[in-house]
Amino acid sequence: MVSSDKPVRVRMAPSPTGSPHVGLVRTALYNWAFARHHQRHGAGGTFVFRIEDTDKERSTAESYAAIIDLMRWLGMEWDEGPEVGGPYAPYKQSEREDLYREVLAKLRESRFGYECYCTNAEVEERRKASGSKVMGYDGYCRNLTADQVAVFEAEGRSHITRFRMPDGKITWNDLVRGEITFETEFVPDYALCRANGDPLYTLVNPVDDALMDITHVLRGEDLLSSTPRQVALYGALIELGVTDFVPEFGHLPYVMGEGNKKLSKRDPEAHALAYRDQGFLPEGLLNYLALLGWAIAADRDVFTLDEMVDAFEIGDVNPNPARFDLKKCEAINASHMRLLSLEDMTHRVLPYLKDAGVVGDPVHDSDAQLLELAMPLVAERINKLTEAAGMLGFLFVAEDDFSVDPADAEKMLGEDGRPVVQAAYDALAGLHAWSTSDIQEALQTALVDGLGLKPRVAFGPVRVAVTGRRVSPPLFESLELLGRERSLGRLQRALG
RNA sequence: GCCCCCGUUGUGUAGCGGCCUAGCACGCCUGCCUCUCACGCAGGUAGCGCCGGUUCGAAUCCGGUCGGGGGUACCA
Numbered sequence: 001m002v003s004s005d006k007p008v009r010v011r012m013a014p015s016p017t018g019s020p021h022v023g024l025v026r027t028a029l030y031n032w033a034f035a036r037h038h039q040r041h042g043a044g045g046t047f048v049f050r051i052e053d054t055d056k057e058r059s060t061a062e063s064y065a066a067i068i069d070l071m072r073w074l075g076m077e078w079d080e081g082p083e084v085g086g087p088y089a090p091y092k093q094s095e096r097e098d099l100y101r102e103v104l105a106k107l108r109e110s111r112f113g114y115e116c117y118c119t120n121a122e123v124e125e126r127r128k129a130s131g132s133k134v135m136g137y138d139g140y141c142r143n144l145t146a147d148q149v150a151v152f153e154a155e156g157r158s159h160i161t162r163f164r165m166p167d168g169k170i171t172w173n174d175l176v177r178g179e180i181t182f183e184t185e186f187v188p189d190y191a192l193c194r195a196n197g198d199p200l201y202t203l204v205n206p207v208d209d210a211l212m213d214i215t216h217v218l219r220g221e222d223l224l225s226s227t228p229r230q231v232a233l234y235g236a237l238i239e240l241g242v243t244d245f246v247p248e249f250g251h252l253p254y255v256m257g258e259g260n261k262k263l264s265k266r267d268p269e270a271h272a273l274a275y276r277d278q279g280f281l282p283e284g285l286l287n288y289l290a291l292l293g294w295a296i297a298a299d300r301d302v303f304t305l306d307e308m309v310d311a312f313e314i315g316d317v318n319p320n321p322a323r324f325d326l327k328k329c330e331a332i333n334a335s336h337m338r339l340l341s342l343e344d345m346t347h348r349v350l351p352y353l354k355d356a357g358v359v360g361d362p363v364h365d366s367d368a369q370l371l372e373l374a375m376p377l378v379a380e381r382i383n384k385l386t387e388a389a390g391m392l393g394f395l396f397v398a399e400d401d402f403s404v405d406p407a408d409a410e411k412m413l414g415e416d417g418r419p420v421v422q423a424a425y426d427a428l429a430g431l432h433a434w435s436t437s438d439i440q441e442a443l444q445t446a447l448v449d450g451l452g453l454k455p456r457v458a459f460g461p462v463r464v465a466v467t468g469r470r471v472s473p474p475l476f477e478s479l480e481l482l483g484r485e486r487s488l489g490r491l492q493r494a495l496g
Numbered sequence: 497g498c499c500c501c502c503g504u505u506g507u508g509u510a511g512c513g514g515c516c517u518a519g520c521a522c523g524c525c526u527g528c529c530u531c532u533c534a535c536g537c538a539g540g541u542a543g544c545g546c547c548g549g550u551u552c553g554a555a556u557c558c559g560g561u562c563g564g565g566g567g568u569a570c571c572a
Binding site: 181190193224225260288297330331338378380382383454459469471476 | 498509510520534535569
């Protein structure tokens, strides 16, 4: 049986250690898109989410929660896994120990596994003595006699179970890289468990993939050199009746940071959840990450997830490592911001406005109405959701709490600025109607025509006095929304 | 050391023997638009690691070389 006859099942299998990395997101995204694509255009297409928490020392509940939180934010729904369950439950390795021990016992009783009593020091010593260029285990305990075992046992040595690598070569057709071959003489027999019997990743990962009927393993290229071991193990699992096929493998390129190093936890750009805090759109981040190794077309790089699902082919993934570029990530995100409808953007901006304290939680009706009127002014000029707070704050703040940025005040409300503000006040105070066009006309007449100032010089001080900053939404519209009373009050205050 | 992977402008990519005097995007630089910012628009900048070979013809195929990365654990 080959995996291509099976309904497609892929998985993401993070270890809940530390804060989730953008590399994890990219891997999850490719798996997810692969599954959804097959759901739409082929057979099966199940996206499984499994938690690899066999390393009890390093796994944490916080990390687990962060990964779930991240996946929810990104909107990558999983068909089976934590919180949703599924026919292959449980989906946490810490809850599957019995399964591993069962398989381990089968392996140990078959010719595929054997007990090894060696210590690292002994292995290393033998390697030096023999002058072998191959590092790792030398197969010393492969064919121990009963007497030898008795001696080791009498010495009180502990033992582990090793997997006996077959002779010859192991070849697979990597979905991303094409045919890859390893001579097994360079792939030593490897440990399947610790001396205390705890199963190791080398066993647990492929066993779970086998037990869960995973058909396509798409993962980071760091796992590429462990693939021959897994392919060999699959051979054994098939013979032992644990599964009946070997999955296909595809090794995805790294996401690199500065220089030629993998993006590490030390790099601030590495932390996936930080993008949410910074006001990125999930579709913006995902779109950018998709671009790190894949392209939807020769002349386009902004697309929706739906379009990605339609177009995604694992064979199109580029095998070279990609550098993470924050600027481009921001640009892609900005493009998605512009794709949002006003309603949608308002809806998405709201939580950030609450966080920033610009509006209350729950939002007052009056604030909601004001926001609806104000969003059109900022929608075109923000590239991240968080930027709305800074631009809109002046509209929502209570007059008593309103303040002008000190640096901006110094630049714009000094000797040169005050007369301008005074003239603006006089012009606006006498205004009958309070609409954008009336305001514009009045200020134009008073400041540009009257004082003979260039527009940018004329409106700068007014902007700072009224919005508190040199950068703001369009001035006349802002004044209209602010209202006559508050506008005049602020101008007065700038003079006083 | 040994094994494996990778190699197109600063960055991400398109390219699968002629359509390539190498396309697109970000960045950067010039302008335009303009009440600030942002958007938008027009233009510019810069690349097939190197050497051989195959071929009428190579970024594309082959060999070598150099460079980078990963693995080489009773980590994952």
